[in-house]
Amino acid sequence: WSPDKVTVIFVLGGPGAGKGTQCVKLVSDYGFKHLSAGDLLREEQDRPGSEFGEMIKTYIKEGTIVPMEVTIQLLENAMKAAMEKENKSMFLIDGFPRKLDQAHAFERSVVPSKFTLFFDAPEDVMLKRLLHRGETSGRADDNIESIKKRFKTFVDTSMPVVNEFESQGRVVKVNAVQEPDQVYRDVQEKIKAWGI
Ligand code: UP5
Numbered sequence: 001w002s003p004d005k006v007t008v009i010f011v012l013g014g015p016g017a018g019k020g021t022q023c024v025k026l027v028s029d030y031g032f033k034h035l036s037a038g039d040l041l042r043e044e045q046d047r048p049g050s051e052f053g054e055m056i057k058t059y060i061k062e063g064t065i066v067p068m069e070v071t072i073q074l075l076e077n078a079m080k081a082a083m084e085k086e087n088k089s090m091f092l093i094d095g096f097p098r099k100l101d102q103a104h105a106f107e108r109s110v111v112p113s114k115f116t117l118f119f120d121a122p123e124d125v126m127l128k129r130l131l132h133r134g135e136t137s138g139r140a141d142d143n144i145e146s147i148k149k150r151f152k153t154f155v156d157t158s159m160p161v162v163n164e165f166e167s168q169g170r171v172v173k174v175n176a177v178q179e180p181d182q183v184y185r186d187v188q189e190k191i192k193a194w195g196i
């Protein structure tokens with residue numbers, strides 16, 4: 001992987017901040033390949049014969065972070081496939097890295113990210129969104145018990161990643177409380193400064 005050939009943007013934010021929603025918009029306007037680490041883990045969990053299925057299920061329900069070897073392998077495989085089959089070179093990596101060691105390992109062994117798009121929203125806003133989505137999503141972690149655990153993991157383990165990138169001047173922070181189209185307008189405006 002060479003940063004001259006591949007552009008990676010990490011998309012971070014608390015559970016329910018709107019990462020997936022905004023990635024869909026970016027895909028249709030900029031031609032990114034959207035890879036949600038959570039979606040890749042849920043797919044692997046459901047793949048018949050997966051040796052990791054049970055483990056992933058437990059981590060997701062408990063709102064804790066799946067060991068990075070699994071997630072990084074899934075991301076690399078998906079990146080390779082998108083490059084070879086869809087000729088993609090620009091990636092939105094959504095919901096990863098969630099822990100400092102994952103950030104360091106990915107940037108060392110795969111490719112450094114260009115910057116991180118960080119969606120900022122308070123817990124009460126995210127809680128409301130997730131409980132509402134939980135009425136129809138079927139996601140095993142869209143219930144109050146799991147949501148509280150996801151929030152705690154986000155604050156304790158994932159925010160340090162955002163803070164480290166921020167200290168390196170590599171974070172684009174967007175107010176995610178606004179309605180989705182306004183959030184997206186802010187995103188578009190702010191990523192221009194990064195040549196996107
Ligand atoms: N919505 C979105 N934007 C809105 C807005 N501006 N105004 C009003 N409503 C808005 O949105 C959530 C809901 O809010 C939707 O109903 C949407 O319509 C509405 P969404 O875009 O889905 O938010 P998103 O930030 O993507 O929320 P998600 O629940 O996917 O975030 P998580 O970070 O919790 O979930 P993820 O799938 O990334 O991870 C799940 C679990 O997988 C983790 O808890 C962890 O156990 C595991 N995991 C790992 O172990 N390692 C990884 O690297 C990644 C995941």
Ligand code: MG
Binds near residue numbers: 019020036038095
């Ligand atoms: Mg998501």
